[in-house]
Amino acid sequence: MSEKLSFVSPTANSPWGTYLSQVDRVVPYLGPLARWVETLKRPKRALIVDVPIEMDDGRIAHYEGYRVQHNMSRGPGKGGVRFHPDVTLEEVMALSAWMTIKTAAVNLPYGGAKGGIRVDPKKLSQNELEKITRRYTSEIGIIIGPHTDIPAPDVNTNGQIMAWMMDTYSMNTGGTATGVVTGKPLHLGGSLGRVKATGRGVFVTGREAARRLGLDLRGARIAVQGFGNVGSVAAELFAEAGAKIVAVQDHTGTIVNSNGLDLATLIPIANKDGVIAFKGGDVVPNEAFWDTACDILIPAALEGQITAERAQKTTAKLVLEGANGPTVPTADDILAERGVLVVPDVICNAGGVTVSYFEWVQDFSSFFWDEDEINVRLDRIMMNALNQIWDTADKHKITLRTATYAVACERILMARQERGLYP
Ligand code: GLU
8 A cells, every 4th residue: 555645746747757657668677676666656755945135236136946766776866957947856757767867777886866956057147157056056955965965967057066065965065075066076986977978878779779670870860959968969979970860940949950950060059059040051940950851860859849749750770869759658648559669768868977987087086097098988988878778679579668667677676676665
């Protein structure tokens, strides 16, 4: 008998609702461990914090922040911090849970956590951004730490924000705790290869999936939604492998070019003013992005983007989930029925947290690796994880997503069982 989670009941197709239905689908493959599955359906701990700051014009503004530690059975909490106007507790719960599955899927010694502040950082000055980051870090400082929960960058957060977080935590604890966050600048114990790691992981898993499908990357047409740190890096690596990037969408709009967009010119323009400032493609309405003729679709923005309707009309044969939670469960079923292969977020975008793990290990040993070593190790971990998941999917005739959950949930629930219930 278990009580319903009291502080949030999931809404249909909400990130938390999506996550819960993904867990339900794996239960038949868990054997006796299914007894523990309820543990995955609620976060271990969720902290809501008030983040007051004095704005440049003298006003006192209050923001709401969160840090959710979903599961720590296998190790300390791990996961990014997101600054976005749509952040809610329910969203952060889902994102923290996906971190639990992700770290277990690639077998990193971590649990899952996530944080966020409901704020539009584009409306803050640099001074206000620093204040909000520092106050938030101080507020969640009672539950984070190098051995308890290690934040990292996510949507709209970066190395500078990680540097302020590391400094604030260090000032409050009286030392220099480089291992408290990852994704830091190189001068502060950051790792080579971390900035590009998520996009690289999307490429590595995508290249392997394409090979298994018999899809030649040379000349393959790719549509990318979200052109930040994940989408633009993945696009560059696929273009280097001979693919054509035929459509790109970001918060400013959508551009297409069936001959392939020139990334060397597009990327710096997109970073500064958004993709529609680029003149080497046609601007089309945002909804047209989803029926652009393509072979590979890379959603690398936010959750809930691939709806049932969009799943029905995509021409892609392969979907690479660079974002967390981009596909709703009804769309997942449609893609499976239509024979479209989905490499799920919890393996596809795990390159970021994998190099975060390398950063954390380097910080503790105070010994830093060169970039080749990082990339070779990243490739190896991602390929091993993907191969194991593929075998599981073949064995049970299930989707890669359910197979990833099967592999990950077994690791998490086995750890849970072996640790036993306290007291
Ligand atoms: N925010 C990234 C993710 O969603 C990276 C998290 C980390 O490095 O801890 O996987």
